[in-house]
Amino acid sequence: MYGMLLESVQHFVQLEYGEELWLRVVQHAGCRHTVFNTHQVYPDTLITDLAAACAEITQSTNDAFMQFFGRCFVRYFSNFGYDATIKATGRYFTDFLQSVDNIHMQMRFTYPKMQSPSMYLTHVDENGVVLVYRSTRQGFTYYFMGQLFQIAVEIYGFDDLDIQMLETHNTASGSKNVQIKFRLNFDNREYMATHSKKNIFMERLSLPPVPAELLLEFFPFGMIISKNMNLLGVGEKLLQVWGETPAILGDPVARHFKLRRPKGIPFTWNNLIYLHSVIFEIELIRNLIKSEIDECIDRTTGERINVSNSYEKKSDKEDSDPEMLTIKPQQPNLAASLDRRGSQGTRCILLQGQMRYIEDISAIIFLCSPLINNLDELPNMGLYLTDLNPHGLSREMVMQGWQNCSRLEVMYERAEQRSIELERNYDLLESWKRRGDELLYSMIPKPVADRLRHGQNPLSTCESFDSVSILFCELVGFNSDTIRDVMDVVTSMNSIFSCFDALMDKFNVYKVETVGQVYMAVSGAPEPTPDHARNVIEVALCQLRDVKKLDLPTTVHVEIRIGIHTGPVVAGVVGIKVPRYCFFGDTVNTASRMQTTSESGKIQVSNVTHKMLPPGLYNSIPRGKVYVKGKGDMDTFWILGKKEELAVESTKTGI
Template sequence: MYGMLLESVQHFVQLEYGEDVWKLALQMSECKHTVFSTHQVYPDTIMTSLASSLASITSKSYESFMMFFGKCFVRFFSNYGYDATIKATGRYFADFLDSVDNIHSQFRMSYPKMKSPSMYLTDVDENGGVLVYRSHRHGLTHYVMGQLDQVAREIYNLELETTIIKSEKIPSSVGKDVSIVHLRLNFDNSQYMCSKNRETTSFIDRHLPAFSCDLLLELFPFAIIFNPTLTITGCGGKLVEVAGGKEKLLGQLFTKYFKLRRPKGISFTWQNAFYLKSVMFEIEVLRVELIKTRMEENKADENGDNLGDDLSNRDIEIDGKSISPYALRRESQPGLRNILLKGQMMFLGDINSIIFLCSPVVNDINELPDQGLYLNDLNPHGLSKEMVLAGWQHNSKLQLVFDKAEQRATELENNHSLLDTWKRRGDDLLYSMIPKPVADRLRAGSNPLSTCESFEAVTVMFCELVGFNSTTVEDAMELVSTMNAVFSCFDSLMDRFNVYKVETVGQIYMAVCGAPDKNDDHAQNIADVSLCMVKHVRQLKIPSGTKVDVRIGVHSGAVVAGVVGIKVPRYCFFGDTVNTASRMQSTSEPGMVHLSNSTKELLPKQRYIVMKRGTIQLKGKGNVITFWLFENIYNDDEYEES
């Protein structure tokens, strides 16, 4: 479906339910489009998915939202002036219902990919009538009901009550089933019925002399007359030229050389042609079938009645040119393209026949050679010639406008995609500097000072990279390369153990567990990641081949944390716990995890091996007892599973 239908849905859902509900509906329906372009074609499933999502959000029914969408479209298309087309269709609502197919046909130039349904009115009375709705799309019945209700209320000032009489699906020749729904429309139709009765009375009072059908066929050179058995009894002069002689068509079945294109979803029968007199028909002339018949007749003339020879490889001559049978199967072959006839079925009671009053559909002057037609073939009393010439003059300008509109729509779609990409990258960068819960509070407008809070129990870890000195430029480059490899490895371990990386300062790596997300297992998580870091750095292959190691210090206690800075804001930790953990790291040894007593008391007794180091002197703390941490029974694979 075209984007204009989805534009109307977006506009009125945002207007009546709010922006938040619309965004949630897009997310639930997994719709990737946030903006819809009027002339772009989108999958039909988007509308039904949005209706289902909105029904779940608001606890209303799916059918009510489909009707709401139909009303939204009628309210929305007045922005494009399409309501004027409906108002000009007829005086009464029944006139509009009779002309829905014709309205769709008129918009085919603006919306060439439109797959419109077919509708016609039957059993008309003073209280309404029965509308037959046919479509290859399924699940849009209530959408159509919403459109009809809004048109009746807004344009014709009528109260409409619609009920579904029956609904069925029948197989189609194109492979997809056709949905046929009979709708009973109850509305005040008394004025329309009075108008029809006056027309009938006036027609009976007229006394006009009879005239020959040949006059009709002269006025409409592409017209066709057929009887109740669908046998062709007359045809216009220009159609005779296309067929190669009237003897080719007279006496033949209508369906042999002609194919019904519109109304869609119905078969071409006498009853349909008789009852759908107000509906615009489109009939395709099967040029290939006419030429095949001519080939067979030419072969019969040459060889008598023996048609046993193979005709598949025989060329024929058309307008002085030799055409192969293979070329007949190509619609693009100049002069052989099928002609589309558009017009109205009229019943001729005097001869009990129907005449198809029609003209060929020519969108551009360049199509005339493809169809084997000329300007003088068109109806002399109509506007066909003028429309073809005017369309040829303005076609280039319209094409340029459409191309620019499509280009801008594509650019807009690409810009929205880039916007989402850069927004995602910006979020990733922000969350790498500030924890996600804190960053979301800042983006919501909270004061940075409000992010400061105290945590009673966290575990802080400092890890220093040791094993080399940087005295030259080459050594410094090697140090940077090594630190990048090691710290990237450490970063991948943080999320596995629910530990927050605070920062790196030089060769020091700082991490915390228990803040900003509180965690009762903060000491155990830091112990696990520390042992994993020691093991990984020994196994890590450094690009320069340098042998490096780490020394780690861990301490548990209370801290204060908050966002600091404006240009490069950071989520920083303050307090004696941070200082003590730093002293534990500076007094540690390569390849060892140095624990304070407070951390040791928080660890499970059987999970680790904790060895007493003894008494050491810490700056600002004096002599304290510390411990070494070793893994017990857990290997690296089990760490990965934890």
């Protein structure tokens, strides 16, 4: 779907429910777009996801919000002047319902990828109409009903429209196509009275009958189709461009013509009858390529294909139902894959016009003219200006290149291609931005990095913290006498430090850096927390436990020793080339001394850190006085583990 539908939803949800609710809806629906582009194509499921999110947040229903979204679209497109297009279709609401497909056809240049629904009327009376709605999308039934309600109120000035759903079914097994029959109840007396007067006037004319051949003279590219979908007659110019071939009269129309518009429907009698108010486009399959189409080889199977019989006839059951038409997946048509461009006189001709039923002969006549972009196309089609209708401005429109301008189509194709490339580049930009963020957050904490992004000076990130806990962990026992040993050491260090990195976010601890075989982490900065001492102890215990579980090379035997100290520090971003978030102060030095004076496989903490631990949670024993360079003798403690875990382990070992 195009962005205009989503723009209307965003505008009126923000207007009637507020900006805050809209942001919640976008997040809840998993939509990564906050702004929509009118001419950009978005997934069809996006609008249904937004409706589901709105319904869940506001405690309403999905159908109610889909109907609300349909009303929003009608209110929104008036800003683009499309309400004038609807008003121009006719004086009455019924006129509009009969002209919807024509409106969509005219919009195909502005929105070339629009997958519009189709509809037709099967019954009209003074109390309303019976409408059959067909769509390739499921879940938009109430959206369509909302559009009808709003058009009735805003454009035709009545608010008593009542819509009843009579029948609904999917048109084919496994297909997304849906077909629904509605009963629309409204005051339709003026429309019926106008058409009654028109019928009475036509009956009073008492004109003599006109032969069908005369109509084909007025429309030399027209054709007459019987109820069994055979060709009863064709115009003179159509026979001329057909070439020297056996007579085509009596042949199935689908053998020589391909239905281009309306899209998504089979070429059947019922469709021609009920879509009489819709403009049809039919492509003539030229005789020079027809021999290739009638009988050719399937490249994948090697079997011979008869394309003439590839048009499946509807079942008797379907023909017997005059109101419900089915949409079938279109049969493979090799003519569809053939380019309309070709050499002199070989290009297929596209005919555009209206289907009219003639009761006297129980047949349909296709009153049409060829679609020609400019004079350059005439030789390729084997046509001349004198072949075109002398009425209807056909010749003048070809001369001026107005009709179905090919240059305009090329422009739209290029614009669409640029839009696709732009969207692809946008996704690539998002991917690289995400990678850049991950790299930045690995060097600088996210809160600090976000402040720098907002333009703050790096010096402003320098701040003091009254109390943090710093952990130093050193890998000991490495032996690297040979090149192979060195490679094993590097591989082992990568595995161990990666294991430690996974513990940081789990316990709200920030990894500062690794220097050689020493790993440094801190809790309490840059995001202060009162549990910083407990956090680093939990990390230290996990480090001791997890390093023993790693699958390291057999030549590597590694142990770790850990030291922890608590106190005030100053932290800030340092450097330009490779900026880092560094910590300064006596606390850092003391924590490093706790690690260097520790022992393999043990956790040594200072007295300050020990006092900040929750009482009774950890099993610790005093180590006594330890000489620390620059500090003198300090009281330190060994942390053995959690008391609960140690009690369970003692029970298992029987101690």
